[in-house]
Structure formats: C-alpha cells, structure tokens
Amino acid sequence: MTITRALSKLGYCSRTQAERLLAEGRISVGGKAVTDFETWVDIHSDRIEVDGLAVAAEEKVYVMLNKPRGLVTTRDDPEGRETVYSCLKDAGFGFLSPVGRLDKASEGLLLFTNDTVFAQRLLDPATHVPKIYHVQVGGRLDDRQAKQLKSGVPVEGETWRAASVRIIRHGEKNTWLEVTLEEGRNRQIRRMLEAIGVECLRLVRVAIGDVELGDLPKGDVRRLTNSEIAILRKATGFGGR
CATH class of the missing domain: 3.30.70.580 (Pseudouridine synthase I, catalytic domain, N-terminal subdomain)
Incomplete structure (x- = not known):
C-alpha cells in the first residue's frame, strides 16, 4: 500500500497528515528518506520511521x-x-x-x-448494522407519516427508506420518533423528513447495533x-x- 495509507492503517496519523510529513521530508523507509506520495511499502516487513523513530502498529482502540x-x-x-x-x-x-x-x-x-x-x-x-436514532419533530406526526418514512419517500430522484419507524410520544407541539437506518446516506433522516414537510428539531443517535449510548x-x-x-x-x- 502507499506510505500515506500505511501510516493511517498503522494508527499513526491521517493520510492528510502523512502527506504533510512527506512534504517536510520527515519520513523514511528502510533508512532512506522518501517524499513521493506514491511510495509503496509493506507494513509487515518495511521499517517505516518518522523523525528517526520507528512506526509500529498500535494497540487497537x-x-x-x-x-x-x-x-x-x-x-x-x-x-x-x-x-x-x-x-x-x-x-x-x-x-x-x-x-x-x-x-x-x-x-x-x-x-x-x-x-x-x-x-x-x-x-x-x-453488513446491515442498524443505527438507531431518537428524533424530535415539529407538530403532531401521525401514523400515516411515520409509515411513509418506512415505505419510502422521494429524495433527489431516489426512494429513501428507514428500516423501522415508531412514535415514542407526542407533546403539545412536537413528536418524538425512534428511527432505525441500515444505510448511511448524508443527512438521511433530516432530508426524508424535509421531503414530507416535517421539521426536524433534534436528532440523537442512541445505538449502533446492540451497543447503546446509555x-x-x-x-x-x-x-x-x-x-x-x-x-x-x-x-x-x-x-x-
């Protein structure tokens, strides 16, 4: 893999930071300084150093x-x-x-x-790992609108769906929903709500799979x-x- 990807994979720094280190001439491979972003290395056998200190795989965190x-x-x-x-x-x-x-x-x-x-x-x-959100919306959302989020709403020429939607509770001026997604589109819940004319007031991710925020x-x-x-x-x- 490239030297920038290797430093990222080893947990040393991001690829962008690795590019800066390369440009500053602070990285060496096998004792030789490298500055080419396309330098290829084997993280299992090549000795990679930054400022003269060896970079080793860190404990997974x-x-x-x-x-x-x-x-x-x-x-x-x-x-x-x-x-x-x-x-x-x-x-x-x-x-x-x-x-x-x-x-x-x-x-x-x-x-x-x-x-x-x-x-x-x-x-x-x-992998279909679900992400679960608690979402506060303006107004009193009804069952029909909740079902619409699950059955699909048009967003930018596509049909976007939530894996599941349930109403947690109603307030005087708002509604709390639990929304589960199994895909990771940009601002998916907000854009789906916007598509059906509902304002998103607050969005909190409470779980990924069976791991909860608590x-x-x-x-x-x-x-x-x-x-x-x-x-x-x-x-x-x-x-x-």
Whole structure:
C-alpha cells in the first residue's frame, strides 16, 4: 500500500497528515528518506520511521463519544469550527478516526477507532448494522407519516427508506420518533423528513447495533467494553474474537 495509507492503517496519523510529513521530508523507509506520495511499502516487513523513530502498529482502540450538538465530525475544519476532537484531546487514546459521521446539529453516539478494517466493515451497507436514532419533530406526526418514512419517500430522484419507524410520544407541539437506518446516506433522516414537510428539531443517535449510548454524559468518551467490541465484530461478520 502507499506510505500515506500505511501510516493511517498503522494508527499513526491521517493520510492528510502523512502527506504533510512527506512534504517536510520527515519520513523514511528502510533508512532512506522518501517524499513521493506514491511510495509503496509493506507494513509487515518495511521499517517505516518518522523523525528517526520507528512506526509500529498500535494497540487497537475502540471508544464511544456522546457527541454534543454544534461540533463538526472532522479533525481539521477549514472554517475554524470546533470539532469532535475537542472532546478527545485529553483522553490519551492516540490517533483515532470517527466511524461515520454525525452532522453539526446532531448528537449522540459516535464511535472512534484506529482499526480501519473494522470501521470499513461497520460502515458497509452490506453488513446491515442498524443505527438507531431518537428524533424530535415539529407538530403532531401521525401514523400515516411515520409509515411513509418506512415505505419510502422521494429524495433527489431516489426512494429513501428507514428500516423501522415508531412514535415514542407526542407533546403539545412536537413528536418524538425512534428511527432505525441500515444505510448511511448524508443527512438521511433530516432530508426524508424535509421531503414530507416535517421539521426536524433534534436528532440523537442512541445505538449502533446492540451497543447503546446509555447514560454516558454529553461530551464524555469511554472505551468500549470487550463484550461491546465482540458484539460489533460479530454484527460485521468478524465473529466474536
């Protein structure tokens, strides 16, 4: 694989950061400095160094964050907005990447890991790992509209569907729904609601598969338990190891 992908896969840094290190002449392979982005390496046999220090595969780390509203899911935001990494900066987990995204206005369960294969499998629509959201909408949503979200609504020339939708409770001026998705389209729930003329007031992801956000405080992070990791690995076809 390319040197930039190798450094990302080893959990050292992102590909973008690796490109910067290359441009600065800080990376060597087999004792020779490299600057070409297309340099290919074997992570199992080639000695890769940054600033003269060997890069080795790090322990696999899996954590969850209760993402607050108002943070963007990226490491470096060109607009200078606060990112989810402000919640991880003092946690001491090393370089981690988010597994999928939550948009700026959304809240709740967001996973991070340095296990790129695991992350790709978890995001692959073919694995059908459900993501569960609690969604507050304006007005009193009726059963017909809830069923419409499941049967399908037109969005940009396509039919988008939720795997399941149920009404949790009605308020005087709003309704809470539980929506389950098995695909990862950009802002899917918000855009489906917009398509049927319903305003999304709040969106909180509460579970991925059988791993739940629980009572983790807003803005806090914690490692996944071994049983939670096994549950997700099994759901993605890795098995429970």
